[in-house]
Amino acid sequence: MKLLYFFDDKLKPITMRGKYYCKPEETGILAEGVSCIREYDVNMWFYTKNGKTIAVDSGHLNFKNIGDEFQKINIRPENINHLFLTHLDTDHGGGIDKSGHNIFPNAHVYMGEDEKKYMTKEIRRKGIFYNCVEIADGWTPISGNMIFDVDGVRVEAIRQIVALKEDTSEYVRKSVGNALRDISKKFPELIKAELSNWKLESKEINQVYKLASKLVR
Structure with missing residues (x-):
C-alpha cells in the first residue's frame, strides 16, 4: 500500500477523531436532482437533470460496499459520463485511481490543470509527500473560470x-x-x-x- 493511501485509510480517521472540521452529509437524496455519498470524512456529489447525472469527486480508493451506497441514491455509476474532480487528493480522486477499481468507468474527467503537477511529482502534498493518485490520460484540464455544458447541465469553475x-x-x-x-x-x-x-x-x-x-x- 502506498504511503499516502495508508495514511488516508488507517491513520487519518484516528487523527481527525473529535475535531469536527469535516462535517460530511450522510448518503442520501438531499433535494430535487441533488444527492451525495458519504465516504468517511468526505462526500461525492451528484446532480441529475433530465435523466442525466454528473458527478463531483470520486472518493477513496476501493471504498468498501460502494455499490450499496449508489443503490441508496438510485444512481448507476457506469451511466455517469462526466466527472469533475475538485483536486487529486487520495480521498477525492482515489475512486478512479489506475491502481484500483474505477467506479466511473465511462466518465470523462475534468480537473484543474495544476493538479497534473502532483501526478508528475513536480510538487508534493504539504511540501513532503509525493502524490500517489494516478488517473488515466485524456482528462480535460480546467483553468480560470471556465464554463462547461455537459448533458444539458451548465458547470462553472470558480477560483478558490x-x-x-x-x-x-x-x-x-x-x-x-x-x-x-x-x-x-x-x-x-x-x-x-x-x-x-x-x-x-x-x-x-x-x-x-x-x-x-x-x-x-
Missing part, C-alpha cells in the same frame, strides 16, 4: 479564494488574509490544514500567511 494569495494587488492579498483569518475563528483546524500546504517562498504569500494565521495555534 486561496488561489489569490499571490495576486498582484496588495488590497486583494490583504482581503484574502483577512477572510481566512475570519474563517479560522469558527474553523481553526480547517485553516491550519490549508496553511500547512503553503510554500512561503515570496513576500506576497508571507504577507497573506501572517494575516491568515493570526488566530491559529
Whole structure:
C-alpha cells in the first residue's frame, strides 16, 4: 500500500477523531436532482437533470460496499459520463485511481490543470509527500473560470479564494488574509490544514500567511 493511501485509510480517521472540521452529509437524496455519498470524512456529489447525472469527486480508493451506497441514491455509476474532480487528493480522486477499481468507468474527467503537477511529482502534498493518485490520460484540464455544458447541465469553475494569495494587488492579498483569518475563528483546524500546504517562498504569500494565521495555534 502506498504511503499516502495508508495514511488516508488507517491513520487519518484516528487523527481527525473529535475535531469536527469535516462535517460530511450522510448518503442520501438531499433535494430535487441533488444527492451525495458519504465516504468517511468526505462526500461525492451528484446532480441529475433530465435523466442525466454528473458527478463531483470520486472518493477513496476501493471504498468498501460502494455499490450499496449508489443503490441508496438510485444512481448507476457506469451511466455517469462526466466527472469533475475538485483536486487529486487520495480521498477525492482515489475512486478512479489506475491502481484500483474505477467506479466511473465511462466518465470523462475534468480537473484543474495544476493538479497534473502532483501526478508528475513536480510538487508534493504539504511540501513532503509525493502524490500517489494516478488517473488515466485524456482528462480535460480546467483553468480560470471556465464554463462547461455537459448533458444539458451548465458547470462553472470558480477560483478558490486561496488561489489569490499571490495576486498582484496588495488590497486583494490583504482581503484574502483577512477572510481566512475570519474563517479560522469558527474553523481553526480547517485553516491550519490549508496553511500547512503553503510554500512561503515570496513576500506576497508571507504577507497573506501572517494575516491568515493570526488566530491559529
